[in-house]
Amino acid sequence: MTGRRVAITGMGVTAPGGVGTKNFWSMLTEGRTATRRISFFDPSPYRSQVAAEIDFDPDLAGLSPQEVRRMDRAAQLAVVTAREAVEDSGLEFAGVDPVRTGVTLGSAVGATTGLDWEYRTVSDGGRLELVDHEYAVPHLYGYFVPSSFASEVAWAVGAEGPSSVVSTGCTSGLDSVGYATDLIREGSADVMVAGATDAPISPITMACFDAIKATTPRNEDPEHASRPFDGTRSGFVLGEGAAVFVLEELESARRRGAHIYAEIAGYASRCNAYHMTGLRSDGREMAEAIRVALDEARLPVDSVDYVNAHGSGTKQNDRHETAAFKRSLGQHAYEVPISSIKSMVGHSLGAIGSIEVAASALAVEKNVVPPTANLHTDDPECDLDYVPLTAREQRTDTVLSVGSGFGGFQSAVVLVDPERSAA
Known part of the structure; x- marks a missing residue:
């Protein structure tokens, strides 16, 4: 490199x-x-x-x-x-x-x-x-x-x-x-x-x-x-x-004076080598992708201001992902806002990861966290801050976007504001 x-x-x-x-x-x-x-x-x-x-x-x-x-x-x-x-x-x-x-x-x-x-x-x-x-x-x-x-x-x-x-x-x-x-x-x-x-x-x-x-x-x-x-x-x-x-x-x-939405500071991908559609309950592979992406970005876990979740809306995924956030982010998982835009635009399979990167980059630029629509009923196993119903204005210098796919694929991308993150 x-x-x-x-x-x-x-x-x-x-x-x-x-x-x-x-x-x-x-x-x-x-x-x-x-x-x-x-x-x-x-x-x-x-x-x-x-x-x-x-x-x-x-x-x-x-x-x-x-x-x-x-x-x-x-x-x-x-x-x-x-x-x-x-x-x-x-x-x-x-x-x-x-x-x-x-x-x-x-x-x-x-x-x-x-x-x-x-x-x-x-x-x-x-x-x-x-x-x-x-x-x-x-x-x-x-x-x-x-x-x-x-x-x-x-x-x-x-x-x-x-x-x-x-x-x-x-x-x-x-x-x-x-x-x-x-x-x-x-x-x-x-x-x-x-x-x-x-x-x-x-x-x-x-x-x-x-x-x-x-x-x-x-x-x-x-x-x-x-x-x-x-x-x-x-x-x-x-x-x-x-x-x-x-x-x-x-x-x-x-x-050249280009408008810069965000810098892509870190990326990592892992596979669970486990099951075509099944996920391990501990979220270990997604947690590992998150850890490596943050390491590549040279950022501590508590620097993450917003997590754009995979959030597909299946019980298996949502619980697996919640466990992955707790495993990778520790106590910060309970403090950082997390949301899923699939609640609004559905799950477009291979396209959704890039659509979520777009939402993440705009969150960095606009200092706004999009909500999870239709989130009315608590699930005790998904006990993090999933930003129900209403967007939030807050500083978002660093955004983590994650994805999970059939075949066991788990990926994470870290986006930052290159000006504010260097300050």
């Missing part, structure tokens, strides 16, 4: 209830929820019939007819969001060496929406055992290879440096940002366009999560169905979305 520091200088967010970064932050700080009955298809055959959908029109978002035809919905979200991040950064990409500019994009389930739709098309709604390929979209191959997402974003920004897709389940969005940060730190790139995208709201995804009873059956009240850390929670609400950042070497960003 060269010891170079990494800053977020551009941000784009396309999320349920908040297309664009400004709208996204307003929704979070107002404690509004974007969960509703599924409208993309008839959800009545499924146990869980609610989701956090985006009102996204690719034409209005500026995609050309050819781009719309070529790209799956998740790729469309990624490209539109990357364009917002690039514009927000104020960086003239034409003046940056393209081979020193890279892309890392996280995704858990790739082109699920497109593949689901195309199978229904070529199989005539599942009636044909031998499908007719002539009915498929011409660019179907791109749906099969998630690497096409990174390619689309690289083409959109003119990046010719390192380009990859990170797919580590629900930590993909954290890990893609962490990997991009490492590339800048080690000197392999000067600028990285990094983030994540997923658009999993489809019949096949709903059926899969129904089978393991991970999603909530609270269909009669969609607006309040996602309730992390609440004693009456019954599973997560599926979502979709994308968040993309422009990352730069900090001193270079300062020289």
